[in-house]
Amino acid sequence: MTQGPVRLDVSVGYALPRAGLPAAVSFRKWVAAALDGRIREADLAIRLVDAKEGRALNRHYRGKDAPTNVLSFPADIAEGVKLPKGVKMPLLGDLVLCAPVIAREAREQGKPLAAHYAHLTVHGVLHLLGWDHGDDREAECMEQLERDILAGLGIEDPYRER
Structure with missing residues (x-):
């Protein structure tokens, strides 16, 4: 499904200690897999947060007073907005991943932590x-597409009953 080289800029920010969390290079690999054959150029940001920030964001943007595993914020460039000549805006959006929620879910579901991060990154990008x-x-x-992308990364079906 590959269309050739993809220009991808993934910024990864850690708003909590990085110990035990995937490295930025892993997130870039998972994003690239999700975008492969679907988009040729993209800029996006990923922010890993604690439960307090995850809860505040989920409450503010979704009206749910609890942290959630992943929040996706698509970059909707307003219709009719004119960018300066020569400026391209391949902005895809932002993902927020709540580390404590993801760690808890991985434990409860008996999944490797990195595989769960990969799944939620792919899910958020989609x-x-x-x-x-x-x-x-x-x-x-959507779940079948996630399965296919993750299989390409050597990751088991995240929806399979354990």
Whole structure:
């Protein structure tokens, strides 16, 4: 499915101690896999946060007073906005990953922590591309795409019952 070289700029920020968290290079690999064959140029930011910040963001943006594993913020460039000549804006958006929630879920689901981070990164990137799981059909399509991308990375089906 590869279309040739992809220009990808992934900025990874850690808002908590990095011990035990995946390295930025891992996040870049997972993002590249999710984008492969789907988009040729993208800039996005990933921020890893603690439960307090994850809860505040989820409450503010989704009205849910609890931290969640991943939040996706697509970069919607407003219709009719004119950028200066020669300026390209391949901004895809931002992902926020809540480290304590992800660690807890990985433990509870019996999954390797890195595999769970890979899954949630791919899941979040697909949201940035417009994929959703609002109904059963959409969920099935998105989950199958996630399975395919993760299999290409050598990661087991994240939806398989353990």
